[in-house]
Amino acid sequence: MKLTLKVWRQQDPTSPGKFVTYEARDIIPEMSFLEMLDEVNEGLLARGEEPIAFDSDCREGICGTCSMVINGLPHGGQKATTACQLHMRLFTDGETITIEPWRARAFPVVRDLVVDRSAFDRIIQAGGFVSVFTGGTPDANLIPIGKPDADLAMDAAQCIGCGACVAACKNASAMLFVAAKVSHLGILPQGRVEKDRRVLRMVQAMDKEGFGSCTVTGSCEAVCPKEISLRFIARMNRDYSVSLLKGGE
Amino acid sequence: MTRMKLDSQIPSGPLAEKWDKHKFDLKLVNPANKRKFEVLVVGTGLAGASAAATLAELGYSVTCFCYQDSPRRAHSIAAQGGINAAKNYKNDGDSVHRLFYDTIKGGDFRAREANVHRLAEVSVSIIDQCVAQGVPFAREYGGLLDNRSFGGAQVSRTFYARGQTGQQLLLGAYQALSRQAGLGSVKIIPRTEMLELVVVDGHAKGIVVRDMATGAVSSYAGDAVVMATGGYSNAFYLSTNAVGCNVTAAFRAYKKGAAFANPCYTQIHPTCIPVSGDHQSKLTLMSESLRNDGRVWVPKQKGDKRRAGDIAESDRDYFLERKYPSFGNLAPRDISSRAAKEACDEGRGVGPGGLGVFLDFSDSIKRLGEDKIRERYANLFEMYERITGENAYQMPMRIFPAVHYTMGGLWVDYNLMSTVPGLFVLGEANFSDHGANRLGASALMQGLADGYFVLPYTIGHYFATNKVARPTASHAEFRAAEEAVRARIQKLLTIKGKRTVRSFHRELGRLVWDKCGMARNEKGLKEALRRIPAMREEFWSNVTITGSGESLNQTLEHAGRVADFLEFCELMCLDALTRDESCGGHFRTEHQTEEGEARRDDENFSFVSAWEYQGLDQQPVLHKEPLVYEGVHMSQRSYK
Numbered sequence: 001m002k003l004t005l006k007v008w009r010q011q012d013p014t015s016p017g018k019f020v021t022y023e024a025r026d027i028i029p030e031m032s033f034l035e036m037l038d039e040v041n042e043g044l045l046a047r048g049e050e051p052i053a054f055d056s057d058c059r060e061g062i063c064g065t066c067s068m069v070i071n072g073l074p075h076g077g078q079k080a081t082t083a084c085q086l087h088m089r090l091f092t093d094g095e096t097i098t099i100e101p102w103r104a105r106a107f108p109v110v111r112d113l114v115v116d117r118s119a120f121d122r123i124i125q126a127g128g129f130v131s132v133f134t135g136g137t138p139d140a141n142l143i144p145i146g147k148p149d150a151d152l153a154m155d156a157a158q159c160i161g162c163g164a165c166v167a168a169c170k171n172a173s174a175m176l177f178v179a180a181k182v183s184h185l186g187i188l189p190q191g192r193v194e195k196d197r198r199v200l201r202m203v204q205a206m207d208k209e210g211f212g213s214c215t216v217t218g219s220c221e222a223v224c225p226k227e228i229s230l231r232f233i234a235r236m237n238r239d240y241s242v243s244l245l246k247g248g249e
Numbered sequence: 250m251t252r253m254k255l256d257s258q259i260p261s262g263p264l265a266e267k268w269d270k271h272k273f274d275l276k277l278v279n280p281a282n283k284r285k286f287e288v289l290v291v292g293t294g295l296a297g298a299s300a301a302a303t304l305a306e307l308g309y310s311v312t313c314f315c316y317q318d319s320p321r322r323a324h325s326i327a328a329q330g331g332i333n334a335a336k337n338y339k340n341d342g343d344s345v346h347r348l349f350y351d352t353i354k355g356g357d358f359r360a361r362e363a364n365v366h367r368l369a370e371v372s373v374s375i376i377d378q379c380v381a382q383g384v385p386f387a388r389e390y391g392g393l394l395d396n397r398s399f400g401g402a403q404v405s406r407t408f409y410a411r412g413q414t415g416q417q418l419l420l421g422a423y424q425a426l427s428r429q430a431g432l433g434s435v436k437i438i439p440r441t442e443m444l445e446l447v448v449v450d451g452h453a454k455g456i457v458v459r460d461m462a463t464g465a466v467s468s469y470a471g472d473a474v475v476m477a478t479g480g481y482s483n484a485f486y487l488s489t490n491a492v493g494c495n496v497t498a499a500f501r502a503y504k505k506g507a508a509f510a511n512p513c514y515t516q517i518h519p520t521c522i523p524v525s526g527d528h529q530s531k532l533t534l535m536s537e538s539l540r541n542d543g544r545v546w547v548p549k550q551k552g553d554k555r556r557a558g559d560i561a562e563s564d565r566d567y568f569l570e571r572k573y574p575s576f577g578n579l580a581p582r583d584i585s586s587r588a589a590k591e592a593c594d595e596g597r598g599v600g601p602g603g604l605g606v607f608l609d610f611s612d613s614i615k616r617l618g619e620d621k622i623r624e625r626y627a628n629l630f631e632m633y634e635r636i637t638g639e640n641a642y643q644m645p646m647r648i649f650p651a652v653h654y655t656m657g658g659l660w661v662d663y664n665l666m667s668t669v670p671g672l673f674v675l676g677e678a679n680f681s682d683h684g685a686n687r688l689g690a691s692a693l694m695q696g697l698a699d700g701y702f703v704l705p706y707t708i709g710h711y712f713a714t715n716k717v718a719r720p721t722a723s724h725a726e727f728r729a730a731e732e733a734v735r736a737r738i739q740k741l742l743t744i745k746g747k748r749t750v751r752s753f754h755r756e757l758g759r760l761v762w763d764k765c766g767m768a769r770n771e772k773g774l775k776e777a778l779r780r781i782p783a784m785r786e787e788f789w790s791n792v793t794i795t796g797s798g799e800s801l802n803q804t805l806e807h808a809g810r811v812a813d814f815l816e817f818c819e820l821m822c823l824d825a826l827t828r829d830e831s832c833g834g835h836f837r838t839e840h841q842t843e844e845g846e847a848r849r850d851d852e853n854f855s856f857v858s859a860w861e862y863q864g865l866d867q868q869p870v871l872h873k874e875p876l877v878y879e880g881v882h883m884s885q886r887s888y889k
Binding site for chain 2 (some may be wrong): 216
């Protein structure tokens with residue numbers, strides 16, 4: 001296959017960026033999307049040019065490192081798939097593909113397709129945990145948890161923190177990410193103790209980082225590689241209101 | 250160089266009482282004094298994150314580093330199947346002693362007995378800890394925890410969270426770490442790699458790091474350095490590790506005096522998706538749990554190119570069931586991988602290039618229904634289809650062994666301290682618990698055991714018994730180490746040759762896979778030892794790296810790592826050549842039984858190989874830690 005790529009190139013956080021066009025030749029259907037970019041980069045290096053910088057690590061869809069908007073859709077739009085798991089058999093010979101970084105005020109560009117997502121870490125630091133110390137915990141089977149609750153908590157806990165939800169949202173809202181963690185911990189008895197405090201602090205941290213508001217259009221759910229449900233946002237909104245009514249912390 | 254002495258510090262007394270006794274004998278640090286000690290933790294996987302969080306909870310001042318853009322992305326996250334613990338919730342005969350025995354036997358009697366017993370003891374606390382943190386383990390309808398089976402064991406002791414156990418455990422540790430960061434007791438420095446260990450007056454007192462976003466090289470001084478930097482599978486270029494995983498931190502510590510133990514012990518996992526071509530950047534594991542319901546087979550006839558469905562039952566060879574009837578498809582990893590290789594070597598492999606065997610679910614689907622199989626493994630079947638374009642409900646998966654884990658690592662004593670005082674090594678980065686082969690679901694257990702329940706005790710003893718002042722980061726040793734790092738980066742950038750870093754990495758990987766992979770022999774290893782220095786020389790004169798060192802430069806990062814692999818692989822092959830026996834994952838073709846199983850030589854090789862660096866192009870010195878077993882009888886491993 002031969003493809004035309006329009007790739008966002010940006011030297012550093014402060015320089016202006018622009019699209020640059022490259023040709024990708026000898027691409028085979030078995031390649032992953034990132035392996036296709038590896039090949040393009042090998043070609044750039046051979047010509048003495050700087051390769052396209054992009055983030056990736058596990059390349060099996062679980063670490064949440066890869067982050068690029070492909071043809072306008074975060075991770076390329078294949079259902080429940082991260083960019084690293086996207087394969088070239090989904091593209092056709094001669095196609096033009098546009099590749100951009102996540103775009104959100106809270107995720108500044110580091111270089112080319114690489115962005116800084118440390119805002120997510122700071123939101124977790126504000127309350128995305130259960131306050132237990134190592135040691136001194138009761139036997140694991142002393143806390144029975146019904147299978148439906150355990151399964152629901154796991155549905156929320158699967159979030160890989162990639163930020164596709166923010167990239168898809170017209171307001172760059174981080175509600176799906178925050179709701180996933182608030183729900184994971186809030187559903188379980190271990191996390192219920194500090195439920196009120198957690199949701200208030202995490203929402204406050206989210207606002208402080210400059211993420212936008214949620215208008216429940218559902219674009220986040222549509223692109224989420226782990227299919228985190230929009231219902232968790234509804235759940236968090238309820239938790240948040242209850243917490244406010246109770247007078248906060 | 251000073252002659253190194255290996256003192257394993259194994260406590261006296263009966264095996265089952267050693268850890269309790271040792272915990273009492275360890276000196277303590279007064280709570281008010283703990284904050285005066287600065288601990289540098291490198292790596293934020295299960296071992297690093299759990300250690301950093303726990304040390305901070307205790308009151309130490311902690312700074313931790315990771316090369317990823319967030320601690321939550323460390324490669325522990327990719328572990329699929331589960332974590333072992335001797336809870337005996339299934340009432341099927343499990344106990345601390347049985348987990349200990351299975352692990353020692355699984356490691357082919359090449360692990361340190363006292364460490365393994367401690368691991369089995371603390372395994373039960375790990376599950377309690379993780380549940381308290383909110384890790385959503387799988388549950389039964391009654392609300393209690395569920396278990397599944399894994400290879401090399403005949404009890405169900407594996408706890409799991411769907412196919413994402415590593416992810417959930419890591420997020421638990423990451424959240425504990427984040428809580429401490431929020432409280433200000435841990436400083437997290439992401440997108441930063443350790444490029445030098447700094448040793449002052451014989452003690453590890455700091456590190457030199459490079460900020461990967463800005464290129465800035467800087468020093469951090471501490472009272473102790475904890476390395477939890479993972480394994481070296483990427484020496485093989487293609488492995489199931491994340492593409493960023495590397496040996497650099499461990500190798501730099503080795504060059505500063507930390508002994509490297511058993512580098513030839515590498516684990517080849519039997520069930521990975523086969524290589525599809527030269528473009529391949531990594532291999533993807535299919536969880537061992539699939540072997541609970543999948544049957545492994547190849548055609549009986551050589552070169553049988555028919556589709557799987559067209560091959561009659563009588564023309565199939567279910568080789569694991571045939572060779573190992575009592576464990577069947579759940580034979581341990583080293584044994585299953587070798588059996589698959591053997592079938593392919595005989596020309597009976599399937600798929601492109603004949604490098605694959607079938608993992609067939611059709612019998613289970615007939616017995617249990619497709620829905621049941623979907624419930625158990627849907628995410629794995631989907632992943633398989635995304636990568637291969639094939640539907641494994643309708644045709645068997647094709648799988649092939651791939652490098653997955655490394656049992657070797659920096660040598661540590663019972664306190665997890667390396668031969669450099671003040672340098673502690675945790676998780677996959679150390680060598681101690683898995684011997685020559687690791688059992689499934691034991692890596693997560695070891696990482697968390699080290700970080701939550703071992704290091705927090707032993708590091709205090711080091712502080713209480715070694716009153717060595719912390720130097721400032723402007724000390725001459727730091728300045729010299731920084732200079733060395735800058736000079737090396739500069740050297741890489743000025744070569745401006747013709748070949749890409751990736752082409753060197755691929756060539757090196759192919760060589761060690763051929764000569765030091767699933768089967769090794771003297772001739773092949775000697776050839777590798779001849780070719781690696783030549784490859785290294787070409788690298789340092791002909792590699793091409795564009796861009797500068799003053800900004801994000803992924804080619805430069807990769808080059809630094811490959812440069813270290815080019816030295817490390819020589820050590821790995823030398824160790825494999827020196828260990829003139831077969832054991833676990835180290836299979837020397839000269840040493841096999843008539844049935845083709847590994848033949849150990851306990852009389853001559855019942856020791857840990859610990860290598861001491863002597864300088865580039867100098868043969869390192871081999872030190873031996875004898876392995877003595879009190880609690881088990883060394884036997885020929887049998888899974889028949």
